[in-house]
Amino acid sequence: MTVTERPLAEAKRQAALDHVLTAARRFVIENSLDATMDQLAEASGVSRRTLFRLFGTREKLIASGFRTAMDAYLRELPAYEGGTEHWLRATCEAxxxxxxxxxxxxxxLASRSELPPDLAAVQADLLHQWHSRISEITQTLWQASGGGQDPPAKLVTTVSAHLSSHFTAAVVTDARRDWQTASALAYEAILTTLRQLTA
Structure with missing residues (x-):
């Protein structure tokens, strides 16, 4: 195999893996954590045998799908480049x-207490990554607004609660509004708290 053939083969393999992970994750998210390998194989357009060869177990496949999704989610949240209010609005929208x-x-995945080891590990990892990102966002807001070293607990709680998927779900499901409304409410709540704390 030549040098150019190897990267092409690796790129094709990675594209196939990405497709399988995306399709499997989408099926699980839209249906249930208890999706079978047969269902995941049908959803991803590959054989059950291929899924076992690639991932070993159903739990490892689902866990890989969620890890990939969280990585993509965190990459989509905008980096701070100045303009605190503009950045906060963009973060809420994303x-x-x-x-x-x-x-x-x-x-x-977020609420079950009894999970197989691979899924319990991804559940803990997702929560840890989310808390770390909330901490970064809050720290950036606080320091960019002239606050001290550590942001107050009230700001951390406000940011965490208002960027949470639970907040989106409450606005969309309970209030029968859309994600744009959730974003606008989150922006207003976080900005108001930040201004009160830095006044």
Missing amino acids: AHRMNDSIGPGYWE
């Missing part, structure tokens, strides 16, 4: 737009 695509499979 978070709530993505939160709006969450379905039953995600809520099962």
Whole structure:
């Protein structure tokens, strides 16, 4: 195999893996964490045998799908480049737009207490990554607004609650509004709290 053939083969393999992970994750999110390998194979357009060869177990496939999704989610949240209010608005919009695509499979993963080891590990990892990102967002807001070293707990709580997928779900499901409304409410609540704390 030549040098040019190897990267092409690797690129094709990665594209196939990405397709399988996306399709499997979408099926689980829209249906249930209890999706079978047969269902995941049909959803991804490959054989059950191929899925086992690639991932070993159903749980590893689902866990890989969720890990890939969280990586993509975190990449979609905008980096701070100045303009605190503009950045906060863009962050709220990105978070709530993505939160709006969450379905039953995600809520099962987030709320179940008894999970197989691979899924329990991804559940803990997703929560840890989310808390780390909330901490970064809050720290950036606080320091960009002239606050001290550590942001107050009230700001951390306000940012965490208002960027949460639970907040999006409450606005969309309970209030029968859309993710744009959730984004606007989150922006106003976070900005108001920030101004009160830095006044």
